Amino acid sequence: MARIAEEWFAICGGCEVTILDIGEPLLDLLPQLEFVHMPVLVDHKYYGQTGEKDKLEIPEADIGLISGGVRNEEHKVIAQEMRNKCKTLVALGTCAAFGGIPALGNMYLTDDIYEKIYRQSETTESADTPNQKIPPLTDRVYAVSEVVPVDIVLPGCPTTPELVVEGLTAILEGKPLTLSEKSVCDECPTIREKKAVSTLKRPLESCEFTPGEPLDTVRCLMEQGYLCQGPATRAGCGGAEGTPRCIRAYMPCRGCFGPIREKANPMVDMMGALSSVGLDPKQIPDRPATFNRFAGAQGRLRPLPKR
Ligand code: SF4
Ligand code: SF4
Ligand code: SF4
Structure with missing residues (x-):
């Protein structure tokens, strides 16, 4: 026991x-x-x-x-x-x-967070920091x-x-657990045609697919213009079935399994992946937070310099 x-x-x-x-x-x-x-x-x-x-x-x-x-x-x-x-x-x-x-x-600096929550929030009466x-x-x-x-x-x-x-x-059982070192893309069955796109779509716009047809008939969501973080995200969310969880629901990967390797930098990886399909990463206004949405500890997210 x-x-x-x-x-x-x-x-x-x-x-x-x-x-x-x-x-x-x-x-x-x-x-x-x-x-x-x-x-x-x-x-x-x-x-x-x-x-x-x-x-x-x-x-x-x-x-x-x-x-x-x-x-x-x-x-x-x-x-x-x-x-x-x-x-x-x-x-x-x-x-x-x-x-x-x-x-x-x-x-953000901790003091700025206290300031925002306890004194600058539109919906809360101003108060001292507890x-x-x-x-x-x-x-x-x-x-x-x-x-x-x-x-x-x-x-x-x-x-x-x-x-x-x-x-x-x-x-x-006293055995080691080894996580995959592949990316979500490596386990994604969608078709990559290497055709460039120019505009990013909002994630709530439905991607192109034929209901009832298997996922290997659907074009890669990034090549359809969605911000999919599969290239910079560790595989493994698909369990025994393999197909990544969000892709199964025709939704782009948001990166929740974290970086593929300990020292990987998802922002650098994603800038390269987006450029490779013709998408300009500058279209994404908040790149550090977007690409490190799930991995902001370990020094990946820091307070921005004050302007
Ligand atoms: S970018 Fe997204 S949709 Fe395209 S292959 Fe990678 S995981 Fe699949
Ligand atoms: S966001 Fe998480 S669950 Fe969804 S495809 Fe990416 S790694 Fe898998
Ligand atoms: S927010 Fe944190 S605790 Fe909640 S489901 Fe995600 S990883 Fe788990």
Whole structure:
């Protein structure tokens, strides 16, 4: 029986729902798992059930799952406690792996974020920045691996049920989990004709396809003029079927599986890919945020210089 501790930091909760979405394979896994700490599921308090302890404690576990990036000082303490108590630590989902959507905030200084939220927001009465009983924000959003060593990364926003099963099974069997080093394009069945296009279309405009016909009769969405981040995104979201999740729905890839390699720069990769089909990357007004939409931690997004 493997003991599991799970924590959530700066997140939406979607990666926890992915665990519930595992479906039937969860029935095979559950008899091997014991959840000892999971705020979304288990009422286990940090300082003892009646607050009797003076030090934050998480039970010892074989597997630690963390979703969400580190956004405040409390997250840092919990991440360290998870690392201390869990034999194998897993970054669950793209927020934990690369900062995810919350790391778009890394384009702004923390003081400017407080200013905008508490004093400049059109819909909120101006107020002081709260400073009691809530942990202060860190200077930016950190991927979990920037704060404590992480053993396994399960990318995706949300990550996929198949990948969670694969990751947990690998840990239970003592085997390594190797992520794909291909791009989403490598697993995309659409037709590439290498014909240039000049104008970017809005993603909500429907792409050209014939209902009922297979995807290998559809022209590559980027060659149809959509901003598809398949060239700069790690493959793997398609599970056993292989075909990327969004492409199956005739939607362009938004890059949620993160960069193909640790040191890759999605902005550089996408500028090259767009140019290769004749699209001028300058048509995209907010390039750093758009191309690093899911991967703003690890230094990929920084505050813009003040003008
Ligand atoms: S990776 Fe996506 S689904 Fe998962 S917690 Fe972050 S925002 Fe939510
Ligand atoms: S750019 Fe998008 S649509 Fe085109 S091959 Fe790559 S993933 Fe598929
Ligand atoms: S196609 Fe791209 S955005 Fe869609 S699930 Fe796959 S990696 Fe994420």
